[in-house]
Amino acid sequence: MSATAVHSLWTMAADPIDKIDAPKIEYGQLSPTLIVIGAAIIGILVEAFVPRKSRYYVQLFVSVVALAAAFAAVVGLAASGYGTTKAGIAAMGAIAVDGPSLFLQGTILLAGVLGVFTFAERRLDPVAHGNRVDSFAAQAASVPGSDSEKAAVKAGFATTEVFPLLLFAIGGMLVFPSANDLLTLFIALEVFSLPLYLLCAVARRKRIMSQEAAVKYFLLGAFASAFTLFGIALLYGYAGSVSYATIARVVDGTIGTVNPALADTMGNDALLLIGAAMVVMGLLFKVGAVPFHMWTPDVYQGAPTPVTGFMAAATKVAAFGALLRLLYVVLPGLRWDWRPVMMGVAVVTMLGGAIVAITQTDIKRLLAYSSIAHAGFILAGVIATTPDGVSSVLFYLGAYSFVTIGAFAVVTLVRDAGGEATHLSKWAGLGRRSPLVAAVFAVFLLAFAGIPLTSGFAGKFAVFKAAAEGGAGALVVVGVISSAIAAFFYIRVIVLMFFSEPRPEGPTVAVPSPLTMTAIGVGVAVTLVLGVAPQYFLDLAGQAGVFVR
Numbered sequence: 001m002s003a004t005a006v007h008s009l010w011t012m013a014a015d016p017i018d019k020i021d022a023p024k025i026e027y028g029q030l031s032p033t034l035i036v037i038g039a040a041i042i043g044i045l046v047e048a049f050v051p052r053k054s055r056y057y058v059q060l061f062v063s064v065v066a067l068a069a070a071f072a073a074v075v076g077l078a079a080s081g082y083g084t085t086k087a088g089i090a091a092m093g094a095i096a097v098d099g100p101s102l103f104l105q106g107t108i109l110l111a112g113v114l115g116v117f118t119f120a121e122r123r124l125d126p127v128a129h130g131n132r133v134d135s136f137a138a139q140a141a142s143v144p145g146s147d148s149e150k151a152a153v154k155a156g157f158a159t160t161e162v163f164p165l166l167l168f169a170i171g172g173m174l175v176f177p178s179a180n181d182l183l184t185l186f187i188a189l190e191v192f193s194l195p196l197y198l199l200c201a202v203a204r205r206k207r208i209m210s211q212e213a214a215v216k217y218f219l220l221g222a223f224a225s226a227f228t229l230f231g232i233a234l235l236y237g238y239a240g241s242v243s244y245a246t247i248a249r250v251v252d253g254t255i256g257t258v259n260p261a262l263a264d265t266m267g268n269d270a271l272l273l274i275g276a277a278m279v280v281m282g283l284l285f286k287v288g289a290v291p292f293h294m295w296t297p298d299v300y301q302g303a304p305t306p307v308t309g310f311m312a313a314a315t316k317v318a319a320f321g322a323l324l325r326l327l328y329v330v331l332p333g334l335r336w337d338w339r340p341v342m343m344g345v346a347v348v349t350m351l352g353g354a355i356v357a358i359t360q361t362d363i364k365r366l367l368a369y370s371s372i373a374h375a376g377f378i379l380a381g382v383i384a385t386t387p388d389g390v391s392s393v394l395f396y397l398g399a400y401s402f403v404t405i406g407a408f409a410v411v412t413l414v415r416d417a418g419g420e421a422t423h424l425s426k427w428a429g430l431g432r433r434s435p436l437v438a439a440v441f442a443v444f445l446l447a448f449a450g451i452p453l454t455s456g457f458a459g460k461f462a463v464f465k466a467a468a469e470g471g472a473g474a475l476v477v478v479g480v481i482s483s484a485i486a487a488f489f490y491i492r493v494i495v496l497m498f499f500s501e502p503r504p505e506g507p508t509v510a511v512p513s514p515l516t517m518t519a520i521g522v523g524v525a526v527t528l529v530l531g532v533a534p535q536y537f538l539d540l541a542g543q544a545g546v547f548v549r
Helices: 003-014 031-049 052-079 099-119 147-155 162-178 182-199 207-239 244-252 269-287 295-302 305-330 332-357 363-383 387-411 435-449 455-469 473-499 514-532 535-543
Strands: 088-090 095-097 414-416
Touching (some): 031 052, 031 099, 031 162, 052 162, 095 162, 099 305, 099 387, 099 514, 099 535, 162 182, 162 305, 182 207, 182 269, 182 305, 207 244, 244 305, 244 332, 269 305, 269 363, 295 305, 305 332, 305 387, 332 363, 363 387, 363 455, 363 473, 387 435, 387 514, 435 514
Antiparallel strands (some): 088 095
């Protein structure tokens, strides 16, 4: 066979192939996520090339500037109408840019800024070997108690990698609630979960406990991710696509052409029900709903407190955003199947979180069970299946995230010789020793309890009203009972702080730097403003409550 014949065969074979089109990416609409991921990559380069002495300041600067720029980009998109009239699908169908995604991204970025402030706090522990120290291990790779760890502490090392890890987690969280197909959803889930597993393991004190928390979180998180991925595979088999819009059309029965390769399985309801249940299960794990909550108290207690505060706030926002989009955009045709199940989950989550919290003696575990109860309250708004349901959940998430970060920031201030004094008995009489700190913590606890004139009351009222109007009145009754049970243990802590005798050997209250003061101050301000004058923000959440389909 001559060379020309081979060449002609080759050209004939190559001709019919169409040229591959370059992907069309709307960089402007994706700018908040791109800014944060770009800054995270810069953070890694800082770790590699900037001298150790300067890293902390450079990382702090890069992180705050990036989050502020990303928030400005979100506000710019919302002002340009991308939350309402111009809402649409970007990145070749992978990302939805609409009201809920912009609202949740803004909330996550603000929570991220406060998270960075608490991460960067270096005035709470006494100076070690002439160096200020933060909440994170001097050298994360060294074995707890080993000579290499002692040498790292002596040399004044600091784990500044926590800042790029935090930025990667925020980048994943920004994509998670705005993902418009199941693969993007799964990739975003992994992008924000993996940095959090690492961050949980790098506490400076109680390192064994911190590493145990990270292993528990990682193993259970891996199981949840596997369930999610298997559910995605089943939904693909059912609908022949991972796109939200296509799956919704197959569920409704309005799909036109059928993929011949999947003709045998398409429309098989068993695949739809099992697949949807598995994906929802993965999301309920992330929000900490019963019975997928087992990781929450151990991880909240073992992780460094700044990480706990950020994780408790931002992960809930991102996961509830993804859950809302999945149930409202992909599975509205399955409403009669998923509503009764979600109602059951909401009931056991509200009651389980509130009842078990009463028995807790550690302040971080108490706040963990409180966060489980709050997941139940937010689920009541999800179950409403009305536009008010969406806007009430958005408002609640915004209010809750600031209260949570503020509360955990206060926990970092109460210290004894072993670091943070988290046992409740040590908080006795705190109101007499440090009235201001106790008063601020009392404001956060009252907001968690949903007392009027705090953001917690406005949020709970909005969620319960939406649930009642959506026909879930029984859920509201359970929610009010759970709130009453929860109020007992919040007010018990307030009574302990203000009406108990302080112990002579009790803990001290450290004076933080302006960074933590800002985080706590913003938390208190938002809590009171959203409680006293919530209407503007409720209207904002109402305008943002429409999903693009």
